[in-house]
Amino acid sequence: MTVETQRKGRRRTETSGAAPEPHTFVPRKKKFSSRTGWTMLAFMAPAAIFVAIFTYYPMISGSQMAFRHWNLNDLSDTSWIGLDNFKALFENPEFGTIVRNTVVWVVGSLVPQVVIGFALALFLKRKFRFRSGYQAFIFFPWAVSGFLIGMLFRWMFNAEFGVVNDLLMKTGLIDTPVPWLASPGFAMTAIIVANIWYGVTFFAIMILAALQSVSDEMYEAAAIDGAGKVRTFFSITLPAISVTLGLTILLRVIWIFNFPDIIWAMTGGGPADQTHIITTYMIKITQEGDYGQASALGLIVVFTLMLFAVFYLMAMRPRKAKQ
Amino acid sequence: MIDKQTTFGRVSKIVFLALSLVVTVFPLYWIVVTSLKAPGAIYELPLKYWPTEVSFENYIGLFTKSDFGQYMVNSLLVATVAATVATLISLLSAYVLARFQFAGRGAVMAAFLLTQMIPGFIALGPLYMMMSKFDLVDSKTGLILVYIAICIPFCTIMLRGFFENVPDALEEAAMIDGCSRLSALFRVLVPVMLPGIAASFIFNFVNCWNELFLSVTLMNSDENKTIPTALAGFISSFNIDWGAMSAAAVLTVVPTLAIFAFASKFIVQGLTAGAVKG
Numbered sequence: 071m072t073v074e075t076q077r078k079g080r081r082r083t084e085t086s087g088a089a090p091e092p093h094t095f096v097p098r099k100k101k102f103s104s105r106t107g108w109t110m111l112a113f114m115a116p117a118a119i120f121v122a123i124f125t126y127y128p129m130i131s132g133s134q135m136a137f138r139h140w141n142l143n144d145l146s147d148t149s150w151i152g153l154d155n156f157k158a159l160f161e162n163p164e165f166g167t168i169v170r171n172t173v174v175w176v177v178g179s180l181v182p183q184v185v186i187g188f189a190l191a192l193f194l195k196r197k198f199r200f201r202s203g204y205q206a207f208i209f210f211p212w213a214v215s216g217f218l219i220g221m222l223f224r225w226m227f228n229a230e231f232g233v234v235n236d237l238l239m240k241t242g243l244i245d246t247p248v249p250w251l252a253s254p255g256f257a258m259t260a261i262i263v264a265n266i267w268y269g270v271t272f273f274a275i276m277i278l279a280a281l282q283s284v285s286d287e288m289y290e291a292a293a294i295d296g297a298g299k300v301r302t303f304f305s306i307t308l309p310a311i312s313v314t315l316g317l318t319i320l321l322r323v324i325w326i327f328n329f330p331d332i333i334w335a336m337t338g339g340g341p342a343d344q345t346h347i348i349t350t351y352m353i354k355i356t357q358e359g360d361y362g363q364a365s366a367l368g369l370i371v372v373f374t375l376m377l378f379a380v381f382y383l384m385a386m387r388p389r390k391a392k393q
Numbered sequence: 394m395i396d397k398q399t400t401f402g403r404v405s406k407i408v409f410l411a412l413s414l415v416v417t418v419f420p421l422y423w424i425v426v427t428s429l430k431a432p433g434a435i436y437e438l439p440l441k442y443w444p445t446e447v448s449f450e451n452y453i454g455l456f457t458k459s460d461f462g463q464y465m466v467n468s469l470l471v472a473t474v475a476a477t478v479a480t481l482i483s484l485l486s487a488y489v490l491a492r493f494q495f496a497g498r499g500a501v502m503a504a505f506l507l508t509q510m511i512p513g514f515i516a517l518g519p520l521y522m523m524m525s526k527f528d529l530v531d532s533k534t535g536l537i538l539v540y541i542a543i544c545i546p547f548c549t550i551m552l553r554g555f556f557e558n559v560p561d562a563l564e565e566a567a568m569i570d571g572c573s574r575l576s577a578l579f580r581v582l583v584p585v586m587l588p589g590i591a592a593s594f595i596f597n598f599v600n601c602w603n604e605l606f607l608s609v610t611l612m613n614s615d616e617n618k619t620i621p622t623a624l625a626g627f628i629s630s631f632n633i634d635w636g637a638m639s640a641a642a643v644l645t646v647v648p649t650l651a652i653f654a655f656a657s658k659f660i661v662q663g664l665t666a667g668a669v670k671g
Contacts, residue, residue: 109574110489114501117486117545124542125508128516128523135518190413193406204410206657208417213649215603217621218642221628222420225427225635233423236440267416275661328512331605335628352514353606361518368515375510 187273220335
């Protein structure tokens, strides 16, 4: 929400700057006729109705299940049980593993995505022949669904016939095939590799767009002042794109947190439930029929992400003010 | 500094870009190679990195042993209709959000953004029960309705960014000339924003084409199944038929890949338009 207000503020000055007549410098808050009001309502209505019926209604009705005994295997008793579902989750011995996996999954995927994506963007910033063709090619992971990416990598990480083991043995990095998806540590590595592969392009493209919006004059000025490449990067490039970068990272954290597809396809949370993250575990208990506990877990996710977003945006603020 | 590039810089750039390209494209290459091997040859060591004997058996099996053709038609239908309707609806809501300041505007945006933050599984159970009440389980209409709803929030946010790049003098002039707001929108603004609208449509289409958990939950008959449901069926059994799987994967990816390659410029513009300025 903070993002929104900041954005709006900026927009307003932009519009007023572009408009030729002086009176439009007043913030664009027009008084509109009731006719316009009705038009707005009519334009907004279809979107609002769809989202309300098919997204918000099930979400809210799902949320209240978190405080109920709601098990598909026994629907005779759906009474309110307060926080029992939450208690059961916290007392579950696997809960610690799942939380730890979720953190490893988010951080382990995100950091390499940002670093490699950043490098890619820097290299792509300068025009070269075939650049647009190149961009179209590295775009390809986006066209693939998370589930299929999981299947692709599951096949490549196959212990016996997988191409990853074959390549590693050919280059002499390993002597015997690694049972990638059969041991928890290796499986975690494999699913993170798949996710990094998927997400690099996204960062590359967002960061590239941000880089291209930094004016050349800034770099020229830095060059005249005798700043080297490293200095220019940290003093000009990074501050100039920090807001975009920060927001992109925030959105991605939320998104990766809620992205069970790759794991679901690659390991299904196994071996022995050791590669579950919160959302894959949610699928597992949903399939087992315990909707109550599943939505309790969902509420934990929503709460955690909101808390994270608030703190994150608060931490980002002073940096913005300095600019 | 702008024009200087050392040899070392150039070499490292080429190496990095080449490596990224290989790593990015290899999984696709590998799945194509796998799909073109004869079913038995997939499980032969040493691995062949180039299919010496090309076989289309996996593809043929897909269409003769399963209803994959039907699934593809279903997916195409569902994704096209849902993406079209969602784009039209979002065009209207994005217009309102971009052009007017009104009480509750922030709340609407927040409500849309929130849908992106909540894990969908919380809604899955109640959604299923609601759909079965209206007899919309295992129905293409039902799936289309749900897909429209999940496309709208992001599509609206994306299109709003495009509207803000177009001066409002444009439709005001048209309205002074006697156009209604709706016809001003479609006659004047839509043509100007076509690249952005195309990007939003493609984005919706690909999302619907690839969507997994809702279709798995809501669809089950061969007559109505979409591709993701069929693919998920491959892993429910213990032994995955990698030949069929890879052929199905190739057939699933090729259409979206073609669209993305064709429209990557629009999509990049679309996704970055809002973010960079914000």
